[in-house]
Amino acid sequence: MKTLLKILTECASPTGRELPIRNLIRSMVESLADEVSVDVMGNLIARKGSLQPGGMKIMLSAHIDEIGIAVTHVDDNGFVRFTNVGGVRPYTCYSGRVRFSDGTVGVIGMEPTTSVTEVQPLSKMYIDVGATNPADCPVSVGDFGVFDRPFAELGNGRIVSKAMDDRAGAAVLVRLLEMMPENPHEIYFVFSTQEEVGLRGARTAAYHIDPDLGIALDVTLTGDTPKSATMDVALGKGPAIKVKDSGMISSPALVRYLTEIAVKEEIPYQMEVLTGGTTDAAAIQVSRGGVPSGCISIPCRYVHSPSEVVDLADMENAVRLLVAALGQSILLGDA
Ligand code: CO
Ligand code: ZN
Numbered sequence: 001m002k003t004l005l006k007i008l009t010e011c012a013s014p015t016g017r018e019l020p021i022r023n024l025i026r027s028m029v030e031s032l033a034d035e036v037s038v039d040v041m042g043n044l045i046a047r048k049g050s051l052q053p054g055g056m057k058i059m060l061s062a063h064i065d066e067i068g069i070a071v072t073h074v075d076d077n078g079f080v081r082f083t084n085v086g087g088v089r090p091y092t093c094y095s096g097r098v099r100f101s102d103g104t105v106g107v108i109g110m111e112p113t114t115s116v117t118e119v120q121p122l123s124k125m126y127i128d129v130g131a132t133n134p135a136d137c138p139v140s141v142g143d144f145g146v147f148d149r150p151f152a153e154l155g156n157g158r159i160v161s162k163a164m165d166d167r168a169g170a171a172v173l174v175r176l177l178e179m180m181p182e183n184p185h186e187i188y189f190v191f192s193t194q195e196e197v198g199l200r201g202a203r204t205a206a207y208h209i210d211p212d213l214g215i216a217l218d219v220t221l222t223g224d225t226p227k228s229a230t231m232d233v234a235l236g237k238g239p240a241i242k243v244k245d246s247g248m249i250s251s252p253a254l255v256r257y258l259t260e261i262a263v264k265e266e267i268p269y270q271m272e273v274l275t276g277g278t279t280d281a282a283a284i285q286v287s288r289g290g291v292p293s294g295c296i297s298i299p300c301r302y303v304h305s306p307s308e309v310v311d312l313a314d315m316e317n318a319v320r321l322l323v324a325a326l327g328q329s330i331l332l333g334d335a
Contacts, residue, residue, distance in 0.1 A: 001171060001175065001312055001315055001316060002159065004171050004175070005151075005159060005161070005164075005167065005168065005310075006151045006161070008163075008167035008171055008174075009151055009162060009163045009167045010151055010161070011024050011167075012099050012101060012145075012148075013064065013065065014066055014068030014069075014085050014086075014144045014145065014146050015066065015067065015068065015086050015194050015195070015197050016065070016085065016144065016194060017065075017101065017144045018064055018065050018193045018194075019042070021065075021167075022038065022064060022191065025044055025064065025170060026044055029046045029174060029189065032046070032048070032177045032178060033047060033177065033189065034049065034050070035047040039204065039205065039208065040204070041193050041200060041201045042193040042194075043190055043192050043202075043204070044064070044190070044191040045188055045189070045205060045209070046177065046189040046191075047186065047188050047189075048180055048186075048187045049183060049184075049186050049187055051184075051186040052184035052185075053184065054184045055183070055184030055186065055329065056184075056185050056186075056211075056213050056330055057186045057209065057210070057211045057213070058185050058188065058211055058215070058326065059188045059190055059211035059213070059214045059284055059291075060173055060176075060187065060190065060217065060322075061190040061202050061205070061215070061216045061217070061280040061281070062166050062169030062190075062191060062192065062216070062217040063166045063170075063191075063192045063194075063195030063201065063202070063218065063280060064166070064191045064192065065086070065193055065194055065195055065196055066086075066146055066162065066165070066167070067085060067086035067088050067146075067165075068085045068086065068088075068098075068144055068147065069082040069083065069127075069144070069145050069146075070082060070084075070085050070144050071140065071143045071144075071145075073141060074131070074134045074137050074139070074140060074141065075126075076133065076134070077131075077133065078132045078133050078136065078137045079126040079128060079131075080106065080126060080127040080129060080131075080137065081123075081125075081126055081127075082122065082125070082126075082127055084122055085196070085197070086197055086304075087196060087304045088122065088304070089305075090119045090120060090121055090122055091119045092304070092305040093108045093110075093122065093125055093147075094108055094109075094110050094119060094125065095107065096108050096148075097148040098127050098148060099145060099146055099147075099148040100138075100139050100144070100145045101143070101145075102139075104129055104138045106127035106128055106129035106130075106145070107127070108125055108126070108127055109127075109128050110124055110125040110126070111125075111126075127139075127145075146162065147162050147306035148162070149162045154309065156236065156311070157236075157312045158235065158236075158309055158310070158311050159309065159310055159311075159312060160307050160309045161307075161308065163308070164298075164300050164303075164309070165218070165219045165303055165304065165308055166195065166217070168298045168300065168310050168315060169218050169219065169298060170191055172296075172298070172318045172322070173189050173191070175315075176322050176323065176326075177189055179319065179323055180326070180327070181327040182327070183328065185330075187326065188209050188211065190202065190205045190280075192205060192280055195218075195279070195280055199283035201280075202216070202283040206283055206287035207287050207288060210288060211284070211291055212291070212292075213254070213292055213293070213330065213332075214291045214292070214293035215254075215281065215293065215295065215322075216279040216280040216281035216293070216295040216296075217295070217297075217298070217318065218279040218280065218295060218298070219298045219299070219303055220240055220242070220245075220272055220274055220277075220298070220299060220303075221274060221276075221277070221303055222234055222235055222299045222301055224301075225301060229275075231273075231274070232270065232271065232272075233270050233272050233297075233299050234299060235299050235300075235301060235309070235310070235314070236311040236313060236314060237270050237299070238262075238267065238269040238270055238313075238314060238317050239267075239269055239270070239296050239298060239315075239317050239321055240269070240270045240272035240296070241258045241262070241269055241272060241294070241296060241297075242255075242274070242281070242295035242296070243255055243272060243273050244273050245274035245276075245277055245278045246274065246276050246277060246278055247277075247278025247279070247282035248278055248281055248282035248285050248293070248295075250281070250294035250295065251285075251294055253292065253332035253333050254292055254294040254332060255294055256333070257325065257331075257332055257333075258296070258321065261324045262321055262324075264324075265321070267317050267320050267321050267324070268317055269317070269321065270299070272295075272297050277303075279297075280295075281293045292332060296318050296321060298310055298314055299314055
């Protein structure tokens with residue numbers, strides 16, 4: 001899992017520019033799935049199994065895009081101005097590095113402030129790629145970049161990297177595809193695009209697939225760091241079964257089902273109520289006539305920074321939970 005996570009998070013592929021990560025994951029899942037396709041939005045869809053008696057059409061979704069920047073202007077001295085692609089916060093930017101798809105690296109500077117504790121808005125920041133004028137600047141208006149920070153192992157099985165959101169979810173789906181036991185379902189493993197700008201890939205994929213059940217795999221915030229907001233999710237205490245976030249309320253029947261499976265299989269789990277943010281499940285849930293949907297979340301510290309931290313055991317346990325939940329007929333009962 002660690003090596004897989006390293007390979008996936010080190011791929012530079014921001015929202016709207018998912019070709020590199022899609023090709024990478026396609027090379028991993030092609031031999032494992034019964035059918036692999038790419039749709040107009042760039043979603044990679046791997047189907048495993050076909051509908052059997054007692055089975056369901058299930059859509060699993062993990063987004064493969066990552067937050068980044070897009071070039072808006074190169075000034076007379078070769079400094080690059082940029083805008084955010086997805087939820088980028090100024091305080092995670094200053095003095096950080098950006099990598100463009102052609103390999104160009106730049107450092108983020110900002111115009112002077114009146115106080116050392118003040119951070120400028122993105123409109124007063126710039127990227128210094130070593131250029132001296134627009135002609136010798138290797139990037140131009142419309143180019144996309146990602147934040148560049150090395151992958152590293154911390155203590156206690158904790159890993160730090162950029163783009164854990166949501167390559168951690170993608171890694172769980174790749175592992176699940178490898179381990180999926182015999183089952184009656186037709187399962188669509190969707191590696192979705194443009195989640196960070198509004199769940200756009202999952203929305204069209206859900207409409208196209210028309211599933212009976214939807215489960216997103218994504219990261220969630222934690223409440224386990226100094227003076228953090230009160231939130232009952234901690235690193236290392238298991239995957240979180242989402243009850244609610246600011247974009248959706250999970251199907252109560254699905255929450256109950258997943259919880260019962262976790263208890264029965266003795267898989268550690270946590271209940272998640274997230275007050276800000278949402279996942280692909282919000283788009284799946286309201287597709288067509290509605291789809292019972294929920295989300296299994298990987299607890300993650302410092303989400304939407306270039307140094308997102310997850311616990312490997314939480315990811316392994318998310319795979320176990322999915323194997324147990326999908327490896328049999330699913331009776332959801334009343335909502
Ligand atoms: Co995100
Ligand atoms: Zn995400």
